[in-house]
Amino acid sequence: MSKTVQRLETKESIDERTQRVLRGIIEGYITSNEPVGSRSLSKTLEMGLSPATIRNIMSDLSDMGFLMQLHTSAGRIPTDKAYRFYVDQVVVANQLTRKLQKRIQEATQEGGMNQVEDLLISTTRLLAGLTQFVCLTSSPRVETSILRRIEFIRLSSQQILVVLVTRNGQVRNKIIATTEDLSQDFLNTVSSFLNEQFHNRSLHKIRQQILESMVEDKERYDRLLAQAVRLGKKAFELEVAPEVYIEGQHNLIFSERFKNLNSARGLMDAFEHKSMIMHLLDSTVEADGIQIYIGIENELESFQDCTMVKAQYSDQNNILGTIGVIGPTNMDYQIVIPVVDFTARILSQTITQQSSFCD
Amino acid sequence: MSKTVQRLETKESIDERTQRVLRGIIEGYITSNEPVGSRSLSKTLEMGLSPATIRNIMSDLSDMGFLMQLHTSAGRIPTDKAYRFYVDQVVVANQLTRKLQKRIQEATQEGGMNQVEDLLISTTRLLAGLTQFVCLTSSPRVETSILRRIEFIRLSSQQILVVLVTRNGQVRNKIIATTEDLSQDFLNTVSSFLNEQFHNRSLHKIRQQILESMVEDKERYDRLLAQAVRLGKKAFELEVAPEVYIEGQHNLIFSERFKNLNSARGLMDAFEHKSMIMHLLDSTVEADGIQIYIGIENELESFQDCTMVKAQYSDQNNILGTIGVIGPTNMDYQIVIPVVDFTARILSQTITQQSSFCD
DNA sequence: TATTAGCACTATCAGCTGATGAGTGCTAAT
DNA sequence: ATTAGCACTCATCAGCTGATAGTGCTAATA
Known part of the structure; x- marks a missing residue:
């Protein structure tokens, strides 16, 4: 078990142009899932920079720890630190499309779900389906x-x-x-x-x-x-069985996105230890909003090739549990983050409505 | 969807020696998971037959539809018909080792399982673990x-x-x-x-x-x-949600045994359709004992590379549900069949005990 | 001084090659 | 009826090839 990394903050200030290049590489890798090289980047960036210049900048970024190469002559891919930078600096609170919002709302409002358990399961399944990743949800602690x-x-x-x-x-x-x-x-x-x-x-x-x-x-x-x-x-001695719902495990095996993940097996095994997953989901210091753990920021070793995006859900008074997805570090943060966020909100809303029926 | 095959009965009578060869090939393929050739078989059989003779017999068996080759010069593997023959003629009611029996009994007698649901889940998990295949269980129909x-x-x-x-x-x-x-x-x-x-x-x-x-x-x-x-x-309108428990899906991906199965994906997808699985488990004409569906004997297309071994469990009066495993056609029938059988018996026994507490 | 063109270098990949080996089918000898 | 022998087939594998896409460095340029 490696030492716990709190957060990959960036101290240095990076000049505007370098930032744009970095961003270009990250987004390029997110969309293509292939290492990005100087030549193609020079085209897509449309900044009038020649591949050679880009190479120089890339070299700097490598020195600063934002980029790495799988081998010489392979193009570069972002490091965890780069994703952290990207998430903190670049990704702005994004609005979901109306269509997606509708879909989430409808799915949670389906009939016959007066039991919280059913609601949680179907929401977990929904999120797994939307993101094509694995979705984890902890049920309210009894x-x-x-x-x-x-x-x-x-x-x-x-x-x-x-x-x-x-x-x-x-x-x-x-x-x-x-x-x-x-x-x-x-x-x-x-x-x-x-x-x-x-x-x-x-x-x-x-x-x-x-x-x-x-x-x-x-x-x-x-x-x-x-x-x-x-x-x-x-x-009241009811044993507090740690209830975790996991859906979308098959994405782990069949999705293209996960193919270059060195140990899907490790993840699968980790999912078997529900209590550990429970702990992972619920151990959040920050009370509110969305939490993102990128690569080695994850406590659990088998998660350290992945990014976990999670958010708490609650009724009007208390935080009840957590819902989150785990996917490759080069997931599309611009989509995944608002999707998780919105889903958690809708979940909170639905549960709040239900408990408000009390007299 | 292919035509439903009821059962691959063998009409012809096969002479003793040929049977022994066939059995040798089947068992060889079961243990090694590799096509078996005439030379190696001649050694392991210890019948004093030269490879050439064996080849002649093999050729006959191929003509009769018991063997096939993936390509010329590859050795032969049994067909579904061969497994059916093997299961019907060769596999005798086998006693489990005491050790295995103990293990199954203990696992089902674990504390805190007064709910049938818990018992079923843990039994399903147990069977998946023991066989290293996927285990499917249908809950009693409400x-x-x-x-x-x-x-x-x-x-x-x-x-x-x-x-x-x-x-x-x-x-x-x-x-x-x-x-x-x-x-x-x-x-x-x-x-x-x-x-x-x-x-x-x-x-x-x-x-x-x-x-x-x-x-x-x-x-x-x-x-x-x-x-x-x-x-x-x-x-009483409680919707009769088809409850199926599925465990050991990860075996499907990581087990060596499944590696030459052309569509693990198809199986995984099938597992998503719980009601279909439910139907598959519970649609048994024969009332009692163990049922085995080999390869194309399976109704569902995505199961037709696999064998399903299942058995009903019951309380003292009625059949309640089914528990079964699905694995490659070259599974070790000598082990799997008695394990499923015994597990179903123990499950019946445990449930019967529980319901006998009624006044 | 920052940028760029040019060039040498390198890892990967697809495709080809020939050697190897396992297995078969056939035939003739036992 | 059985078996030894032989020719043949096919899959696999290591090794080689050229093509490709990328880099780093250096010298020329604006």
Whole structure:
């Protein structure tokens, strides 16, 4: 595992003309996926510079660490540092075409998606389809979500189904075992007690409170309360399975774009470790907006040939999760960045709408 | 789409020696994944036959349609017909090693899997890992499963959560919208009515009955009954999303075994069409035991370079779904067949245990 | 002084070559 | 019926070729 690179900032100031050349090379490589040479660049740039001059500039840019060659006589390709420069300096907040906006909106508004899970899956698939890359989405952490409703349903003398609904519309089920046979009436009392007690609190907080009250009231004689606490404890112990949705893995193998990526295998393997991916998605210091990790800026070694573009989605109050794509470093940032950004916004909007149905 | 081939039966009787040669070629190709020639076969067979004799036999086998050559001078490989012969005549019910049996049993008995869904996913993953192929599993069709419990939970004045538990432990949630504000008490009455009315019937049947009673009792005045029927209708309209779990797709790309498969892409694309896969898995006439589709015996064109080995799993009463793997036609049948068989059995057993907790 | 034309150098790629080897089919001998 | 022997076929591979596209350097130029 290599040392973590925070961000490839550029200290030196680069003169206008050099910048234009650099930009030309980057965009050339993005569109063609081929190393760009001085001759062709001299034509496309239309700056009236001869290939020789361009070569000199290119040489400077190589010295500054913006360009590299796969071999002599191969034309140059941008380094991660160059992409960082490009993203920071050149890519401006771009408007998506109306058509694309429509497409994203429609896809998220499809019917039958009252469960957040379905919405997330279909959005993930959408983004993978639009970008032709791999799309990763982390589901809202059940931990921090707000309790809307908890209910116990007696299945048999030994089994109780816990249904837990969160503010943002996630529904979690769990079957718990009991030693004692509890009647449905009793369970109803317990659940209305818990609902009253813990309404609008985060699951995390609730769990804490339950544990505390267990310590406090060890010698509680009220049967209802005792059982409520006991059942509550089990119910809120719902293991916080790291939920990550991954779509578009086949793009990784069949897309032309990924062909010169030295280890698609490594990426695939990484995707198997959901909890690691979860961590990667959610470990963002910056609270808002879009985050971009280019090449070696990525913490994970197998991601270091790629760029990850991600953004948080939220309801009106809290950040819920992250949606992002991972693609080659020479992805079309001008498109990908606004697409991810817009998709995250629409996702937030849709989820907010849903949770606003609460009374 | 090519004409459906039912099964590649062999009419001719083949003499003992020829059979042994054929078997040798098949097993040779299975282990080496290379066309097998007369010389090497003469050695490994240890029948005291010279390469020339073997060549004559091979020539006969080619005429009978059991062998083919990719090009002259390449050695021969078995045809689909040969594999069919091999599977029918040669592969005997094989015992798995204790070690493998243990491994499968342990994997399915892991904790925290009281939901059938989790069990199915982890079993699918297990089988993909064991075989190094792609594993496909269809979940029990909610349609035909037996109602154990239905419950309505009032979320807001406009939203009701339906929780539906089936006999085999599947839990389905759906949020439905209402125009009228219904109290939780009322909902409880409705659900206990429905539970009583429809206990132990299949969802399919229940839906039918509800529709019938709507026709019959158009002018029903009983508010409870009317609402119960209306809510029931919505609840049992749960769209029967074809649930298929697919694991091990990466094997398709990286495994040596698949490398000479002309279209991994086609397979990947096919996997995207879950409902088609679902159909493929569940469309089996034969009720019991293991089913094997070799090469062109597969209905789906993109599967016709592969072999699919599948088996149904069930609870004590009914077939619930199918689990199977898809791999190259020269897979190691001696291993794969018993592994799939055993896994399906263990899966049935585990699910049966779970649903037996019902009172 | 910045730019450019010219030239030598170099890596890659497609296409060709001949050698090699694995495998077959046929025929004649056993 | 089996087998040894031989001619033949074909795929693969290493090595060579010329064409191409790129560079770096130097000297001439505006």
